Amino acid sequence: MTQAITPLRQRMIDDMRMRKLAPKTQSAYLLHVRRLAAFLGRPPDTATSEDLRLFQLHLVEQGFTSSALNVTITGLKFFFEVTVHHPELMARMHPVPVPRKLPQVLSRDEAARLIASACSPKYRAALSVAYGAGLRASEVVGLKVTDVDSGRMVLRVEQGKGHKDRYAMLSPALLDCLRAWWRTARAEGKILHGGWLFPGQNPVDPLGVRQLNRAIHAAADLARIDKHVSMHILRHSFATHLLEQKVDIRVIQTLLGHKRLDTTALYAQVATDLLREVISPLDTLQPA
Known part of the structure; x- marks a missing residue:
């Protein structure tokens, strides 16, 4: 039997729909509020600022990562600010710093081996798009035949x-x-x-991101690549290899669709070809 939706939950759903939040975002926000209600043992709109402080401490003790904590706080912030109009209750929940890790990058040889090891022409083409144009997995599967503009040489x-x-x-x-x-x-x-460039089993539907991830993992095993391989590693490699080719970082920012330049600048730290060109001051010292 389907459980009835409470008026509070429906109000939050309506608030999110009004703002056209993505379906995944809506599901995530509802999950965070439901998790809070389970912790409290009562409706979430009865929470106090001290309850929210204790809830964050509970999540830390449960082993939530910094990213997961911040996403939870964002969902609760929406609930208390927009749905129940009590933004002051969030005063004791604090976002936490997220460790910034350098992205893993394939060498050019590894990228070639990975693409060549894909199990079918469709997956080889899809991986080629991710590496050759720097697209995210969701952007690769969302391409249609009409998105390929050979006249202007753009996707x-x-x-x-x-x-x-x-x-x-x-x-x-x-x-x-x-x-x-x-x-x-x-x-x-x-x-x-005029359909999907990479269709699923039924040509009416696009290839799924999960299927694409399975394909790249299989290709990485076949190519004997020891690094942690995902679709995003091809995007990282695209940006890094362009930087090593001396392409202006602002051009790379545009190609990747980054809003902030400092996000793109992270690739300068993994562009090893650039590092090898730098002469160490130790090498310029004259013998004593």
């Missing part, structure tokens, strides 16, 4: 992260790869006219 990315459209680069090698995949898929009836 149109619709509603990427932050609900923004942008253009990504389309190199001649990537265009050749996509054309080869399109010809094969069209001949086999896997791509509909």
Whole structure:
């Protein structure tokens, strides 16, 4: 039997829908509030600032990461500020610093081996897009055939992260790869006219991100790459390799769709080719 939605929960859902929050964000916010209610043992709108302080301490003791704590605080902030109009209750919940780790990056040889080890032409083309254009996994599976603009040599990315459209680069090698995949898929009836560039089992639906992740893990095993490989490592590698090729960092920022330049600047710390070009002051010392 389906449990009835409480008026408070429905109000929060309506508040999120009014602001057009993404479905995943809505689900996450509801989970955070439900978790608070379970901790309290009573409705979440009866919480005090001390209750919220104790709840954060409880999450820390449960082993929540810094990122998970901050996401929880964001969800509760929405609930108390927007839905129940008591922003002052959040005064004793404090976001925590998130350790900033350097992204893992593939060498050019590893990137080539990884793509070549994909189990099918579709996955080889999809991985080529992620590395060759720096797209996120969700952006790769969201491409349609009409998003490939060979005249202007760009890929149109619709509603990427932050609900923004942008253009990504389309190199001649990537265009050749996509054309080869399109010809094969069209001949086999896997791509509909104007449909998804990387369809799922049913051509009406796009390939799933989870399927793409499974494919890259299998390719990494076959290529014997020891690093922790995910779809995002191809995006990291794209940015790092461009930086090593002396591409202006502001151009890379635009290609990646980063809002802040300091996010892109992180790749300067992993661009080892640039580090090798720097002459150490030790090497300039004259013998005593």
